[in-house]
Amino acid sequence: MLGNQGWNIINRPHSLVARVLKARYFPTTSFLKHLWATILAFYGVLKEAPDLLVSTPPPPNCTLSVIADLMIGYRWNESLIAQLFNDRDRSCILNIPLSLSSHPDAWCWKFASKSHYSVKNAYRFLVAGFRHREGSEIWSRFWKTKVPPKVLNFCWRALVNVVPCLSLLQSRRVPVDSMCPLCHEALETILHILVQCPFARSCWLSSPLSWPAFSAVSLREWFSLAFLTASAENASLILMISWALWHNRNNVVWKAQGRTASGVFFMALNFLQQWRGACSDSTSCTNGWIKVNIDASLNSQRSSLGFGCVVRDANGRFIAAKAGCFCSQMEVKCAEAVLIVSINNVSLDDLSPFGLLIQDCKLLLSSYEDARCSFIHRSANDVAHVLATSAHSESGQGVWVHIPPPHIVSLIALS
């Protein structure tokens, strides 16, 4: 909350609250000097994020007043920066991309999408380094699984035990009979409905997954055993079948209309295929157009960003592809915007934050008679995604015209 006040004092120094606080707390100095004293007091926290600090001491008799003093036109003044900063800071500065257009200096908060400070973002930043999340690998894979959002939502609710199965309702003093409405043999828990119930067993056995991890004693354990070791396709099926079992159970309870066990499996499979088809349709384009898919991939260990783009005609025939990699601390979404700029053959030694890049993209795209950009789901962007991820190795980088590289041939045939 104090951070919010500070942000407002910096950006609106003539507001009433800024003037009152200045009169009360730092009447003889600037807010930033006062802030610096506070930063020193919290140096222990900032040591956890050393990349936020400029480590070079201020040079004596420094006459620089704005960031533009470190630039020549739209490029960094590398010789001046080399004189003023140590190697680490020089490298950080030169890795900051610059915009194609000029903008005045402004305060930006690195951890918010629009660079505006908020208490929520500051809190997330401060706790992120200290929080150890149990099972983070599972959750990371879980949220990346390619299934409809409502299926993910149901499975997440099941895993955090908030799905209103009968035994949970009874534990919360709702007067219900907690026996399973499908088999009438055991208490209806979420583990029973999705795994242990004979009906669930039949459903799983009619799928290619057999009956995964049936001996687990909790849904979390079952999920860890069955989901983490499954292939991407099987992981999607596990979530789809889980959702379909609960959907069928609701139909039995509320409509007295249940499917057969194999019918539940095929319903899950059909729904998944329909959803994938709907995602793929969004990438189609009409005759006379060409389609350019782009993607970027971050390798945080190497501090490198891979990018890939593929150009196809309206019938999906391959025209050209490009993949490459550069070292940067840039966010993935910025790299994707840079890629839009770079595929227009404009030389870029310098880049800037996301909003400025979008302006540059719009400027460049306006030079075409007719061009439009649209977001497509990752599941419909496989070719560009594979190009971007493989660009982290030298063998995955290059430009291909008319003949696609081997690692995307099968994907192009499928899409």
Ligand SMILES: [Zn+2]
């Ligand atoms: Zn049952």
